[in-house]
Amino acid sequence: MDMIKVVEEGYKRELPPFNIGDTVKVFTKVVEGDKERIQLFEGVVIARKGGGIRETFMVRKVSFGIGVERIFPLHSPSIDRINVIRRGSVKRAKLYYIRTKKGKGAKIKEQERRTPA
Amino acid sequence: MTAILGKKLGMTQIFGEGGRMIPVTVIEAQPGCVVEVKTLKKHGYEAVRVGFFEVRKEKKVNKPSAGIFKKAGTKPYKVLKELQTSGLKVGDLVTVEGFSKGDMVSVSGISKGKGFQGVMKRHNFKGGPGSHGSMFNRAPGSIGASSYPSRVWKNQGMPGHMGSENVTVKNLKVVDVRENLLLIRGAVPGAKNTVIEIRKES
Numbered sequence: 447m448d449m450i451k452v453v454e455e456g457y458k459r460e461l462p463p464f465n466i467g468d469t470v471k472v473f474t475k476v477v478e479g480d481k482e483r484i485q486l487f488e489g490v491v492i493a494r495k496g497g498g499i500r501e502t503f504m505v506r507k508v509s510f511g512i513g514v515e516r517i518f519p520l521h522s523p524s525i526d527r528i529n530v531i532r533r534g535s536v537k538r539a540k541l542y543y544i545r546t547k548k549g550k551g552a553k554i555k556e557q558e559r560r561t562p563a
Numbered sequence: 564m565t566a567i568l569g570k571k572l573g574m575t576q577i578f579g580e581g582g583r584m585i586p587v588t589v590i591e592a593q594p595g596c597v598v599e600v601k602t603l604k605k606h607g608y609e610a611v612r613v614g615f616f617e618v619r620k621e622k623k624v625n626k627p628s629a630g631i632f633k634k635a636g637t638k639p640y641k642v643l644k645e646l647q648t649s650g651l652k653v654g655d656l657v658t659v660e661g662f663s664k665g666d667m668v669s670v671s672g673i674s675k676g677k678g679f680q681g682v683m684k685r686h687n688f689k690g691g692p693g694s695h696g697s698m699f700n701r702a703p704g705s706i707g708a709s710s711y712p713s714r715v716w717k718n719q720g721m722p723g724h725m726g727s728e729n730v731t732v733k734n735l736k737v738v739d740v741r742e743n744l745l746l747i748r749g750a751v752p753g754a755k756n757t758v759i760e761i762r763k764e765s
Binding site: 449450453454457475477498499500519521522523524 | 572573575577578581582584587746
């Protein structure tokens, strides 16, 4: 098992830590023909699944009134970078309930900044 | 033919070109040592006998096989395997360096044992309806006609022992070669820690 971890470790990436409920900007590399450009996906992280190299996270946004969810492999090299915009305060590990909510119910409270020690 | 024996460590995923995920089997293949060279003159065919999986405690080798290694002047090994190659001498090492990225290989090993299984799992029979009063669920059904042939044909699928047999998977791609480690795309026969043979047919 140990050598498998070593293999996986070699493909892992360093990304800013983020949690469920955070609003993030995900910059993905998109290849069109022979050109590569950066595409942006901004939304709330509603789930994180899996462990090790297999870990994925799900981002939800509402685009023109339609909910759009995208699942990204956390360590995928096609993710250029991730910016955390807002820290959310939630009580659940999976926020699937916000799919059925609208307006105020779909809001996520902002986490109060911890005072630096 | 390039070949090596290794130990299946398990499976994982890695990222390949364009961020594509590749399922890989990780195989640990420590170098093997040539113990005996078989020649056309003496044995009627050309091959080398290679020892794999070094035994650290000499006590663990039984006397007959200890004699083989003593004669060759090598360290004792757990498994002896004949490989049909020529040009190697006694004491030469067989390593993963014989393989490179992108090679197509065949992988053989003993598959996972499934025990005594019925015809649906063992021979992919269809079985019968699950419900609506059906009393024919997972049974094999008729196993032949009556007056002719008055016996059961050979190769008629029947329940019995499944698995624990030698299985070869062909045309698997080598994704990466590292120090005593092979990453092969896709699945490979056997459970973890199974001894498997990786061959490059040329």
